[in-house]
Amino acid sequence: MINTTERDSNYSDLDKMSVGELLTNMNREDQSVPLAVAAAIPQIEALVKVATDRMRRGGRMFYIGAGTSGRLGVLDASECPPTFGVPYDWIVGIIAGGDIAIRKAVEFAEDDMEQAWQDLQVYGIDENDIVVGIAASGTTPYVIGGLEAANAAGIATGCIVCNYDTPIAAVAEYPVEVVPGPEFVTGSTRMKAGTAQKLVLNMLSTAVMIRLGRVKGNKMVDMQLTNHKLFERGLRIVMQETGVDEPLAKSLLEEYGSVRKTIEQVKALEK
Incomplete structure (x- = not known):
């Protein structure tokens, strides 16, 4: 057959x-x-x-x-x-x-x-x-x-x-x-x-x-920020998830190099 x-x-x-x-x-x-x-x-x-x-x-x-x-x-x-x-x-x-x-x-x-x-x-x-x-x-x-x-x-x-x-x-x-x-x-x-x-x-x-927890909500919070497009996407995610303004979100994201870590740090500071 x-x-x-x-x-x-x-x-x-x-x-x-x-x-x-x-x-x-x-x-x-x-x-x-x-x-x-x-x-x-x-x-x-x-x-x-x-x-x-x-x-x-x-x-x-x-x-x-x-x-x-x-x-x-x-x-x-x-x-x-x-x-x-x-x-x-x-x-x-x-x-x-x-x-x-x-x-x-x-x-x-x-x-x-x-x-x-x-x-x-x-x-x-x-x-x-x-x-x-x-x-x-x-x-x-x-x-x-x-x-x-x-x-x-x-x-x-x-x-x-x-x-x-x-x-x-x-x-x-x-x-x-x-x-x-x-x-x-x-x-x-x-x-x-x-x-x-x-x-x-x-x-x-x-x-x-x-x-395995590699997505939060519907966002790629663990993606690698390897180009400007992905950094901008990560920036939007941080702002949406935390409510911080763009300058602060950008500064923190540059410091921690990770969407997940940045969100965690912002929420830790709010406590």
Whole structure:
């Protein structure tokens, strides 16, 4: 049986379509993605809960994947420190073929069943951690081998796949199956499948960070103030949360270098 991600596109003769037709039809297909994600929310919830539990114990979350899926994992992991002010080793993205594969495909890297576990060993992975395999097809050997080895070591495992009843979902303890259907360009899983995986990763890491206290109300109080835009955002947050005027908020934020610390200091002074 052919996986959904490999089935023929719902559209024929793409090369004969006008630009407007191409864009309209791609957009029409993309509308199936959030519906597929919504159907998987119970599975995503289970994965969020176990990931939060492991990280509360002092564990970390590792993403493993190849190609587009691996790049999406690296992207999500790399955005958590600046967004939530967490250490760079709290959420780690690992791609088959190493960092060079982020920009350039590494031939056959995804076919090595043993390499993912070897890559994880560099980080001293243990039973407090969780490994999430990302693979649109649900059949990537690199991911299967990594999850099997993690299971054998007593490490929690999850996955994000875009087909039902896949080998990876069978291996993972907490599978997430998001199936948005055939791609506009047959088999091009960088499209709908990639978008679905990105949405799930957004939900997973953001929900975990919120549950771990890295957001106050709806504000990123632990974000890194690494440019003028973010400093200005932090300034607005301090003013909203404390009621102090802009000159004082700016002075305190420059002194403490942290939105959270600045808010805490202002509230301590008010007592």
